[in-house]
Amino acid sequence: MKQEKEELEAIKMPLTYHDIDFLNSDAAREIRILAEYLYPEHQLAKKKISRTINIYGSARILPLEEWTKKDKELKSKFEDSTGTIKERLANDIKVHQSKYEFSLVYEECVQLTEMLCQWSMKLPKEKRFYICTGGGPGIMEAANRGAYNQKSPNIGLNISLPYEQLPNPYISKDLNFEFYYFFMRKFWFSSLAEALIAMPGGFGTFDEIIEQFTLIQTRKVVKKMPVVLYKEDFWRKSFNFEYLAEIGMIGHEDLFLYEYCSTPDEAFEYITKKLTEYHNL
Numbered sequence: 001m002k003q004e005k006e007e008l009e010a011i012k013m014p015l016t017y018h019d020i021d022f023l024n025s026d027a028a029r030e031i032r033i034l035a036e037y038l039y040p041e042h043q044l045a046k047k048k049i050s051r052t053i054n055i056y057g058s059a060r061i062l063p064l065e066e067w068t069k070k071d072k073e074l075k076s077k078f079e080d081s082t083g084t085i086k087e088r089l090a091n092d093i094k095v096h097q098s099k100y101e102f103s104l105v106y107e108e109c110v111q112l113t114e115m116l117c118q119w120s121m122k123l124p125k126e127k128r129f130y131i132c133t134g135g136g137p138g139i140m141e142a143a144n145r146g147a148y149n150q151k152s153p154n155i156g157l158n159i160s161l162p163y164e165q166l167p168n169p170y171i172s173k174d175l176n177f178e179f180y181y182f183f184m185r186k187f188w189f190s191s192l193a194e195a196l197i198a199m200p201g202g203f204g205t206f207d208e209i210i211e212q213f214t215l216i217q218t219r220k221v222v223k224k225m226p227v228v229l230y231k232e233d234f235w236r237k238s239f240n241f242e243y244l245a246e247i248g249m250i251g252h253e254d255l256f257l258y259e260y261c262s263t264p265d266e267a268f269e270y271i272t273k274k275l276t277e278y279h280n281l
Contacts, residue, residue: 036184040157040177044192047153047175048125052132052192053116053271055109056208057139057199057230058102059165067103071096102200105231106142109199112264113146119272121152123281129194130154134185134208135176139199141168148172155192157185190215194279195271197228198235206238213257217250226274228267232260 013019022028044050062070074096078089113131120129131147133140135156147154148170156171158178167176179185189208198209209229215221229235244250261267275281 033181033184036179036181037187040188043174043177044155049130049153049155049175050192051127051129051194052155053129053195053197054132054189054193055113055139055143055197055199056134056201056205057105057109057143058201058205059134059136059138059140060202061099061102061106061138061142061200063106063142064103067096067100105200106139108264109139109142109230110146110149112197112267113143114150115264115268116271117147117150117152119268121150127279127281129275132157132189132192133171134158134204135167135171136165137168139201141170144168144170157188159185186211190221193225194223195226195228195275197230197267197271199230200234213254216257217254224274224278226271226278227258228261228270229258230261230267232262235260 016022023031071093074089074093078086078093081089116129117131123129130153131143132155133143135144135158140156144154144156145168153172153175154170155175156167156177158165158167158176159182160178160180167178177188186208190212193212196209196212198205209227212221212227216225216227241250241255245252245255259270261270
């Protein structure tokens with residue numbers, strides 16, 4: 001009997017939901033998508049988090065301290081180099097120094113999210129708003145860092161990429177999510193958001209904020225939601241929305257979907273005023 005039992009145990013198959021090869025197969029794609037919906041829902045419900053202030057922005061922006069350190073390193077290498085290497089380093093220094101103003105934005109983002117968290121934590125717990133980012137470095141790190149400094153729970157919706165984007169260390173441990181599917185990550189951004197702040201960024205930031213504009217414009221998102229484009233000069237150079245309205249590609253009313261702000265105080269005042277109005281705080 002013992003031998004027969006051992007033989008049967010040897011051929012016993014694992015439970016289907018423990019079969020990693022199956023779960024990673026094309027046949028189980030629906031299960032993986034569902035898991036990326038249900039797991040964040042489960043974790044957020046445990047924390048009673050349902051309202052966020054989303055911060056978008058570049059992963060390539062350095063904190064001011066790191067920018068200064070890299071600037072010194074580049075200049076030191078430049079002084080010790082010759083020929084084509086010196087020419088290449090001269091260009092690297094030029095590009096790096098053009099990013100100085102954005103490292104200042106990093107510091108402003110930390111300040112802004114600190115202010116927002118201080119304001120939110122004074123609200124009744126069921127009415128609070130929580131900082132949510134894409135979970136990576138740069139501006140995302142700055143936003144999570146500001147919340148972390150204020151000991152406020154904060155969310156990171158990270159995405160698995162071929163060039164791995166690692167989560168920043170300031171995200172609340174049990175609110176640090178990793179997504180494979182962009183559309184499911186975007187669902188959670190939209191589902192939770194009560195306010196949006198778009199800091200300077202590249203394709204990823206543009207994709208996120210333009211998609212939100214599209215959802216608002218087409219009434220797929222019907223809740224009232226303040227949207228800030230932070231650093232007016234950057235956004236006016238990146239997108240000429242007024243021109244799009246002039247030639248009828250968007251409506252003139254679409255120019256009221258957002259507000260330009262260029263300082264932490266401006267953004268804080270606008271966001272908190274609108275959230276107070278929209279949520280009867």
